[in-house]
Structures are given as structure tokens and as C-alpha cells.
Amino acid sequence: xxxxxxxxxxxxxxxxxxxxLEARHVLEFPGxxxxxxxxxxxRFLTELRDRRIVGVRTAGAxxxxxxxxxxxxxxxxxxxxxxxxxxxxxxxxxxxxxxxRAGHPLDRxxxxxxIRLDGADTSLVHAVDAGAAKAMRPGLRVRPRWRERPSGNxxxxxxxxxxxxxxxxxxxxxxxxxxxxxLTRFFTKIKDGVILGGRCATxxxxxxxxxxxxxxxxxxxxxxxxxxxxxxxxxxAINNLPDPRAPEVPFVSAYIMLDGADIPMIALVGGVxxxxxRQGMRVRAVWVPPEERTMSMANIRWFAPTGEPxxxxxxxxxxxxx
Amino acid sequence: MGERCAVIGVGQTRYTTKRTDVSMAGxxxxxxxxxxxxxxxxxxxxxxxxVGKAPDMFEGVMMPEAYLADALGAAGKPMTRVHTAxxxxxxxxxxxxxxxxxxxxxxxxxxxxxxxxxxxATWALSTHLPFGxxxxxxxxGYFAPHIREYMRxxxxxxxxxxxxxxxxxxNALKNPYAHLRIPGIDRAMVExxxxxxxxxxxxxxxPSSDGACAIVLASEKAVTGTPAWIHGAAMRSxxxxxxxxxxxxPQAGKDCAADVYRQAGVTDPRRDIDVAEVYVPFxxxxxxxxxxxxxxxxxxxxxxxxxxxxxxxGDIPWNPSGGVLSSNPIGASGLIRFAEAALQxxxxxxxxxxxxxxxxxGHAYGGGAQFFAMWIVSNRKP
Numbered sequence: 089x090x091x092x093x094x095x096x097x098x099x100x101x102x103x104x105x106x107x108x109l110e111a112r113h114v115l116e117f118p119g120x121x122x123x124x125x126x127x128x129x130x131r132f133l134t135e136l137r138d139r140r141i142v143g144v145r146t147a148g149a150x151x152x153x154x155x156x157x158x159x160x161x162x163x164x165x166x167x168x169x170x171x172x173x174x175x176x177x178x179x180x181x182x183x184x185x186x187x188x189r190a191g192h193p194l195d196r197x198x199x200x201x202x203i204r205l206d207g208a209d210t211s212l213v214h215a216v217d218a219g220a221a222k223a224m225r226p227g228l229r230v231r232p233r234w235r236e237r238p239s240g241n242x243x244x245x246x247x248x249x250x251x252x253x254x255x256x257x258x259x260x261x262x263x264x265x266x267x268x269x270x271l272t273r274f275f276t277k278i279k280d281g282v283i284l285g286g287r288c289a290t291x292x293x294x295x296x297x298x299x300x301x302x303x304x305x306x307x308x309x310x311x312x313x314x315x316x317x318x319x320x321x322x323x324x325a326i327n328n329l330p331d332p333r334a335p336e337v338p339f340v341s342a343y344i345m346l347d348g349a350d351i352p353m354i355a356l357v358g359g360v361x362x363x364x365x366r367q368g369m370r371v372r373a374v375w376v377p378p379e380e381r382t383m384s385m386a387n388i389r390w391f392a393p394t395g396e397p398x399x400x401x402x403x404x405x406x407x408x409x410x
Numbered sequence: 411m412g413e414r415c416a417v418i419g420v421g422q423t424r425y426t427t428k429r430t431d432v433s434m435a436g437x438x439x440x441x442x443x444x445x446x447x448x449x450x451x452x453x454x455x456x457x458x459x460x461v462g463k464a465p466d467m468f469e470g471v472m473m474p475e476a477y478l479a480d481a482l483g484a485a486g487k488p489m490t491r492v493h494t495a496x497x498x499x500x501x502x503x504x505x506x507x508x509x510x511x512x513x514x515x516x517x518x519x520x521x522x523x524x525x526x527x528x529x530x531a532t533w534a535l536s537t538h539l540p541f542g543x544x545x546x547x548x549x550x551g552y553f554a555p556h557i558r559e560y561m562r563x564x565x566x567x568x569x570x571x572x573x574x575x576x577x578x579x580x581n582a583l584k585n586p587y588a589h590l591r592i593p594g595i596d597r598a599m600v601e602x603x604x605x606x607x608x609x610x611x612x613x614x615x616x617p618s619s620d621g622a623c624a625i626v627l628a629s630e631k632a633v634t635g636t637p638a639w640i641h642g643a644a645m646r647s648x649x650x651x652x653x654x655x656x657x658x659x660p661q662a663g664k665d666c667a668a669d670v671y672r673q674a675g676v677t678d679p680r681r682d683i684d685v686a687e688v689y690v691p692f693x694x695x696x697x698x699x700x701x702x703x704x705x706x707x708x709x710x711x712x713x714x715x716x717x718x719x720x721x722x723x724g725d726i727p728w729n730p731s732g733g734v735l736s737s738n739p740i741g742a743s744g745l746i747r748f749a750e751a752a753l754q755x756x757x758x759x760x761x762x763x764x765x766x767x768x769x770x771x772g773h774a775y776g777g778g779a780q781f782f783a784m785w786i787v788s789n790r791k792p
Contacts, residue, residue: 259470293653303649325554326608341545350653
């Protein structure tokens with residue numbers, strides 16, 4: 089159990105030390121009070137010890153939980169009929185306890201709640217171990233967590249806990265990935281600072297990155313064709329949504345038609361404020377220093393403006409598409 | 411086109427950010443049982459089940475159709491799963507219809523769903539491989555450059571996207587199943603939201619939803635209840651990377667529309683079609699698809715939007731349900747378009763019913779605008 093919040097024990101302590109005129113005083117009947125339950129509460133606690141929760145039926149057919157010897161509405165004696173209820177129930181109302189005190193049923197933040205057990209017509213007050221206040225709501229379904237050794241006391245129910253509504257399902261697929269022959273050839277050239285394309289002889293189109301089949305006609309691409317590391321921004325987006333795997337926002341992802349290519353590549357544009365990027369802007373690859381280059385597109389840091397005049401796109405975008 | 415085929419039942423779940431109260435099976439059953447109820451049928455009356463959803467990475471369950479087969483009453487029956495990225499809901503309806511048009515079955519249950527709250531769509535769509543540069547941009551970042559190019563070519567004023575965002579969300583207020591409900595939404599509100607992937611603003615993009623949609627299809631002799639007859643059904647695809655590929659108005663979309671119009675006898679879509687449910691996940695795709703689908707000449711789609719022609723009380727209402735901009739359980743989004751088209755011609759669209767709608771277009775696209783699925787339904791027998 090946690091210690092009490094600052095209270096009588098510490099209040100008498102001043103900066104000058106313990107106050108000699110303040111003393112601790114405890115009222116506690118040795119061994120605790122003996123309290124007779126009567127037949128109705130006794131039955132309830134006896135059933136609790138067997139991990140069952142029962143209520144009692146009133147003459148008006150309501151089920152009282154916890155049971156009483158009388159109908160609180162009319163004062164009449166209840167019937168002798170006991171009804172097993174729960175063990176699940178529904179939270180009616182609740183209050184969050186941020187800092188539990190000594191004597192509270194839980195040593196971590198919890199809710200006091202009125203709980204209507206299934207089959208009962210009245211609510212029971214008990215603790216709900218919900219983890220966080222935002223997990224609590226009227227209508228929350230809960231079930232008792234039983235004490236290991238029940239003894240016939242309301243604390244035989246340690247607390248109530250929410251029903252299971254969500255599980256965590258970790259899924260992980262791990263692969264070893266190798267680029268195919270065409271991409272390996274492309275990256276070999278990228279390591280040398282050269283962007284390699286392939287020309288489809290049938291379509292007379294140059295594809296970047298280099299590939300060995302034409303996506304349009306399907307024939308084998310046999311001709312390697314080096315393309316320039318300069319090109320034209322055909323269109324772009326300014327990305328403002330941060331993602332740990334993406335460049336720092338705002339970043340510009342652009343379709344760049346490299347000089348000598350017939351299909352644009354998607355790449356980062358840098359070295360210029362995002363809002364100054366334009367469709368038609370001329371750009372050049374900014375390479376990392378040769379000693380830092382690997383077999384990867386990371387060799388190109390981004391594309392930066394060349395300062396040449398923009399290409400006029402009103403006559404058509406280079407290569408036709410975007 | 412083969413045997414006559416009709417939609418005789420439609421079922422939808424309420425679309426929302428998180429359906430934490432149901433399992434995946436519970437979600438699809440909710441839609442399926444509502445569709446069966448609409449048709450006055452039970453699982454026992456169904457010959458085959460077709461299931462559609464987008465990438466399995468969304469929920470992290472590989473081939474969920476295997477686990478959902480018995481949840482959808484498919485034990486001992488043929489079960490097929492369809493996947494064509496975002497267009498899958500439309501493709502799923504068309505695969506189901508083909509089983510009837512081909513004379514194989516008399517009653518087919520078609521179900522599509524997504525439970526996006528189980529992970530995160532941008533994460534699931536941005537699984538970049540090693541070696542490449544990492545530009546994690548999601549669907550919005552992918553489509554934003556094509557929207558920018560459309561704006562440049564057409565000279566459309568900047569506010570057109572906001573007009574679509576307002577129109578579709580106002581329609582959503584009339585649809586009890588719609589996810590986004592933004593009372594009082596107006597152009598100023600849309601234009602005050604931040605640019606996520608410029609030129610796309612926050613309120614010009616679709617939500618991420620949990621939900622399922624189901625339809626029951628029947629052959630002519632097996633029709634119960636109120637049928638929406640299929641007059642045309644078409645799918646097209648094209649390679650994502652091809653030199654000279656037109657990405658603003660893809661050829662596959664034009665070809666798909668031409669095919670479905672030919673089957674249905676549509677010569678002027680704006681005149682011959684009464685209402686359209688078109689896949690518009692980013693507001694600017696309304697004017698773009700108005701052109702791609704032949705409702706407006708090239709570079710002039712935005713003029714129809716601006717003039718209010720596509721509003722609920724316009725001459726060619728687009729997305730009276732609120733569209734993908736208002737509800738987007740990705741795998742189901744295409745089927746919702748197809749189902750809403752059927753509801754309109756059945757006269758069962760409730761508060762968002764277009765008066766006297768007799769012929770409707772359902773449309774879906776997916777991937778990098780490379781997969782297309784469309785159908786035309788009517789209250790008249792073909």
C-alpha cells in the first residue's frame with residue numbers, strides 16, 4: 089500500500105524540526121471489530137468465498153446486489169430467493185482516483201465505479217483496474233478479478249477489470265533482398281556517378297532506371313543508354329506530413345524528366361525553398377562525394393536548380409506524360 | 411454481356427474511424443446480413459461468395475478471405491478473393507456479376523471491407539525496398555503532382571478543390587452510413603485547413619475508415635425484391651511505368667468508360683446518366699474524372715463543378731452519398747460506389763436520393779490510377 093499523502097504525520101514537522109506539542113494518536117480496536125452479518129449478507133459473503141456473486145429477490149421481483157434484508161424502497165422483507173448474478177457487469181458511473189491512499193484496494197491509479205452486474209437491478213460499488221482514466225466510460229463491460237484466497241469478504245473481489253476487447257498482433261516478415269541483374273547494373277553505374285537507362289528498340293523510348301524488358305511492348309531491352317544528370321521538373325508535391333522514414337518537412341518530391349530519358353523519375357528536390365520549386369524548372373543531381381558512394385540511390389542527395397531558364401510546358405511536357 | 415444480372419440487396423456498415431466493437435468477421439457479417447435481409451434471403455440461398463479488400467498489410471492478416479469464408483456462409487461453396495488495389499471494391503462486384511452473366515450461378519454474395527484502424531494506411535502503402543531513396547509520401551503524396559499538373563493544364567482556379575470538398579461533405583450529412591459529418595462546412599473552412607501534400611489540403615482528402623459493404627447479385631430468374639439491372643460492366647488496367655503514360659487522364663480510364671458506355675448504349679454520359687458515384691479520394695479528382703469519363707471536354711471538367719452541375723440538385727449529381735471524401739474503408743470504397751449507384755436506381759437512397767434516377771454509373775480506380783472498374787445500372791431491364 090502506498091503511504092498517505094502529506095497529512096497528520098508530517099504536518100507537525102516544521103523547518104525548525106518536530107513540533108514538541110504535536111503527537112500521534114491512533115484509534116484501532118485490537119483485532120478489529122467483530123461484526124455479525126445476519127442471514128442475507130452472510131449468504132452473500134459465503135457465496136463470494138466460493139467465487140459466486142448472488143443477489144436477493146424482493147417481493148417486487150427486483151434483484152438487489154449486494155443483497156439486503158429488506159427492500160430499500162418499501163421497507164418490506166426480501167424474499168428468500170437468491171439469484172446468481174454476473175460475474176460480468178456494466179459500469180454505470182465512475183470517478184478516477186489519481187493518487188490512491190492507504191486502505192484503497194489498489195496501489196495504482198484506479199476508478200471507483202458503480203457496476204450493474206448482469207441479472208441485477210441495483211449497482212455495486214467497487215474498484216476498476218482500468219490502467220488509465222481514458223479507458224473508463226459508462227457502459228464499459230467489466231469482470232471481477234478474484235483474490236487468491238477468498239475469505240468471505242467484499243475484498244474477495246480484488247477489483248473489477250475491463251473485458252478483453254483488443255489484442256495486440258505483432259506481425260513481422262523479414263526478407264533478404266537482392267537487386268536483379270538490371271538493377272545491379274544500374275547501381276554499378278550509379279556508384280560511378282552515371283545514370284544508366286535502357287532504350288527499347290521497338291518503341292524508341294529510353295527507360296530510367298535501366299531495365300531489360302519494355303513495360304509497353306514487352307520485348308527485351310538490349311541497348312544501354314547513359315542519360316544526363318540534368319533534367320526538368322515536370323510536376324511535384326510539397327510534402328508537409330512528417331514521417332520518421334522521410335526527409336524533413338517540407339520536402340519536395342518531384343517528377344524529373346532527365347535529359348535523354350523518356351520517362352520521369354521521382355526524386356527529392358533540394359537546395360531551394362520548397363515554395364520556389366516550379367513546373368519546368370531545370371535541375372541537376374547533387375552527388376555525394378565519390379568516397380561516400382555506394383550501390384544505392386542515396387548517392388544522389390537531391391536535385392538542385394541549375395539556374396537555367398525554365399522549360400515552357402505549355403507546348404507539352406517533355407516525354408508526353410508526367 | 412451474357413445473362414441478365416441485377417443487384418437485389420445492398421448492406422453497409424456505418425463507416426467510422428475505429429470499429430473496435432467488432433472483429434473483422436463481425437464487420438463483414440454485419441454488411442452481408444443486411445444485404446441478404448434487403449434481398450429477403452439467407453446464406454442458404456447463395457451459390458457463391460466473392461470477397462474483396464485492399465493490401466493484406468492493412469490488417470496484417472494474410473489471405474483473410476480464407477478465415478472469412480465460413481463467416482460469410484461460404485462453407486461448401488465457391489469463394490473467390492479479388493484484389494486490384496483501391497479499385498478492388500468495384501472489381502469485386504464485377505467478378506461477382508460475371509459469375510451470373512456467364513451463367514455459372516444464380517445468386518452471388520459480394521462483400522468488400524477494410525479495417526484500417528488495425529494499422530495505418532500510409533505505413534502500409536509506403537513499404538519502400540532497400541537501395542532506393544526513401545520518399546515516404548503515401549497516397550496523397552503520390553497523387554498531388556498529378557493534381558498540380560491538371561491545374562496547370564486546365565487553368566482551373568485554385569478553389570475548385572474546396573468546392574468539391576464542401577459539396578461531398580454536405581451530401582454526407584444526408585447519408586446515415588457516412589463517416590465524416592461536418593455540419594456547417596464551407597469553402598472558408600476547407601481553405602483554412604493546412605496543406606498536407608500541396609496542392610492537397612487536409613479537408614480535400616479522404617478519411618481513413620473501418621467498414622464493410624455487401625451486395626447480393628441475382629440472375630433474372632432468381633430476382634427477389636427491387637432489382638437494379640446491370641447494363642454495362644468493364645475493367646481496364648495499364649502499366650504504372652510506361653514512357654508517355656498519361657497520368658492526369660489515364661488511357662485505361664477512357665477505354666473502360668468507352669466500353670461500359672457502349673454496352674449500356676450511353677452516347678452522351680452527361681445526358682444519358684442520371685447520377686454517378688465516382689471514386690474521388692482527393693477533391694480535385696472530381697474535375698479530372700469528369701473529363702476522363704467524358705462528362706466534360708478536356709480541361710473543362712472544373713467548369714461543371716464550379717457551376718454546381720455535380721451537386722445533388724445539379725443536372726448530373728456526383729457522389730450524393732458523400733463519396734470517398736466522406737467514407738473510405740479502402741477495400742470497400744469501390745463497392746460502396748457500385749452499391750450506391752444501385753440504391754439510387756432502386757429508389758432506396760433515402761435522404762440523398764436523386765429524384766427519378768433511372769440510370770447510374772458506379773466507378774472505382776486504384777493503384778497509381780492504373781486499375782479501373784465501372785458499371786452502369788438501371789431500373790429498366792436491359
